[in-house]
Amino acid sequence: MQPILFTIPGTGIPVHSWGATVAFSLIVGWALSLHWARRDRLPAQQLGTAYVLAVAGALFGSRLLWTQQHVGEPGAESLFSVEAGGMAVGGGLILASIVTFLYTRTRRIPFFAWTDCMAPGTLFGVAMERFGAFLAGADFGITVDADFALGVRYPPGSPAYAYHADFLNQLSRSTAESLPVHPATLYAMVVALLGVVVALFVRKRRRFAGQVTFVALSTFIVGQMIVEDAFRIDGSESFIGFLTYGMVSGGGLLAILGIAYRSLAKSATKHPERHQPWRGGRDKA
Secondary structure (H helix, E strand, O other), rough: OOOOEEOOOOEEEEHHHHHHHHHHHHHHHHHHHHHHHHHHHOOHHHHHHHHHHHHHHHEEEEHHHHHOOOOOOOOOOOOOHHHHHHHHHHHHHHEEEEEEEEHHHHHHOHHHHHHHHHHHHHHHHHHHHHHHHHOOOOOEEOOOOOOOOEEEOOOOOHHHHHHHHHOOOOOOOOOOOOOOOOOOOHEEEHHHHHHHHHHHHHHHHHHOOHHHHHHHHHEEEEEEEEHHHEEOOOOEEEEOEEHHHHHHHHHHHHHHHHHHHHHHHHHHOOOOHHOOOOOOOOOOO
């Protein structure tokens, strides 16, 4: 693990891996989203502002939900102490969606047309954030057998090491590494990257605005409910058997998305001209 990538020469200022990967993903997401917006003949200049507002909403919403879920824990006393492991991505997506909807509505820009442009880059951002969390040692997984091929061990000073040594009392402070755990954040990263590929595939074949958005959002929910909730040490409690509350709520959200998707698809079949705002653009890719 490498929570600090490097120190800026001559300043002593450390560059943290989580912050660096998040910053990188935001820049790439901004560039890709506006690139696809121009292809769809959407007002890229206005949507650059929309992207910035959505990012601000995502960061604030993620932090707000995390502090509500971890009342009384260290780091939960401030909304503005953004750090790896101190964010709830779901809250960020909700607030970012609200901000984006309000902005596009006031500018009379098709909401789903813009979110289809943002969706692949957003999933890429989720993947990079999860990779940064892995480097920082945050959001680690449940313990595994020592011979588990994908198991990872964290060094002293990491959250996993402190959890195993101080909370579970399963390690002595002389031990060089934590117990082996699932690399839950890497699992989530792989799911998000697969979602990027699928979203781009769907974008080339979309029949209506919103189709790419629904695919990307569904991928994110699957990653949360099946991968992260199942393998992270702080996953939700069991509901029935192996099903957790996170899996049940995620399944409910997927059902709602399925109903909304079906409704949009039917409407697009009857009135395709109303649901294809990118028609006439320079490139339908």
